[in-house]
């Protein structure tokens with residue numbers, strides 16, 4: 001086994017892993033980072049979302065070897081010892097999560113969005129979170145929280161309210177369901 | 182063509198079990214630093230019940246919510262709770278917590294009365310103090326009262342209580358009885374667009390008015406309502422477990438068991454109806470399950486308003502709605518021809 005060289009949350013790790021190891025298994029089982037959740041293991045739920053070189057990926061679908069030489073951010077790398085990340089703070093303040101199982105994935109999808117688009121519209125937020133299934137919240141407070149985080153991070157103000165209506169939908173069969181998961 | 186329609190649905194829903202016992206118990210201990218510890222057997226699953234129970238204990242003791250340390254769901258150490266089911270935690274466990282807090286408070290009043298030179302009945306617990314009613318400047322900090330109760334009177338300020346909703350069994354002859362201690366009520370209105378060429382239904386907006394008694398934590402009530410609507414919307418339009426002839430589920434994945442994503446959710450407006458139930462803790466009832474009860478019915482009524490078909494099976498998938506539209510056209514056609 002050729003060892004993999006992967007930077008996780010700013011720290012470089014050199015570690016051997018069998019070729020079939022997914023990035024999610026590497027994070028959870030080899031590095032003990034259990035923040036990214038194992039929901040479905042087949043790319044349907046988004047609970048395993050992490051950022052690889054800044055882009056949101058389903059870690060259950062990516063082989064660890066594909067992350068060789070790259071930089072991975074998990075939910076554990078977001079807060080500092082002093083404070084939660086502004087996105088996490090906004091999620092807390094707006095009670096955007098309930099059971100929290102989807103939370104690490106949702107928050108990292110939100111971070112990927114806000115890094116690329118500092119002032120997203122409600123429709124852009126909905127689209128960015130469409131691959132993260134949540135059974136508890138109905139997503140409403142998450143969308144509010146991502147707006148609040150955008151303002152905290154970038155002073156971005158969107159004229160439209162987070163619940164702006166009507167929300168445009170992706171032209172997907174089934175009206176969005178089965179969208180970019 | 183996309184046709185728009187609105188539908189309305191109302192519901193009532195009971196809190197707790199049907200007649201059978203479903204008790205909760207709680208222990209509240211007031212500490213000498215003025216904080217309190219609440220022991221409850223109920224379990225937090227993200228709905229925020231431990232926050233609400235902490236708020237109820239704080240209100241009973243006149244302290245702040247962050248002064249209450251909640252210890253929960255450890256069956257080795259915490260009192261009995263029937264469970265986070267039947268939309269019962271705020272009402273049933275909340276009543277037990279309130280009673281336990283009031284018992285601990287009564288011990289504090291006994292301890293503080295001689296310190297303040299009044300009778301215990303003249304005291305109230307507010308702003309982290311035990312004070313004389315009408316004379317708030319005559320007070321002792323709650324921690325000091327707790328210390329005096331413990332080391333002065335030898336009676337630690339600990340209250341334990343249980344609550345089981347009072348019910349009357351249904352008479353099998355007359356059907357009369359009182360199977361539940363209290364009920365909640367709600368109305369939801371859905372606005373939809375139905376494509377009459379494909380049968381596809383898009384829910385644009387849902388307005389939900391819920392009576393939950395006193396909303397102890399309005400933000401958490403909103404979260405419950407929004408989450409319930411997401412479940413109701415999935416129930417209405419998307420979610421269905423399919424089986425083959427041998428009883429095996431044929432859609433066991435989230436790509437074929439379709440639940441709502443952020444793209445499927447409509448705009449939601451939550452209206453918490455002002456209400457007070459004298460039998461609930463500080464007037465509260467509950468909100469959990471009822472939130473998803475009227476959603477599918479409101480959507481079905483909105484579909485009828487939009488395209489004139491009565492859907493009688495869930496989920497109201499595009500295929501089913503289109504079949505109903507075609508059947509209606511076929512049924513209407515001879516009449517049109519005859520006209």
Ligand code: FES
Pocket residue numbers: 037038039040041042043044045046047048049058059060061
């Ligand atoms: S666990 Fe990766 S998408 Fe579900």
Ligand code: FES
Pocket residue numbers: 097098099100101102103133134135136137227
């Ligand atoms: S908060 Fe429970 S799944 Fe999202």
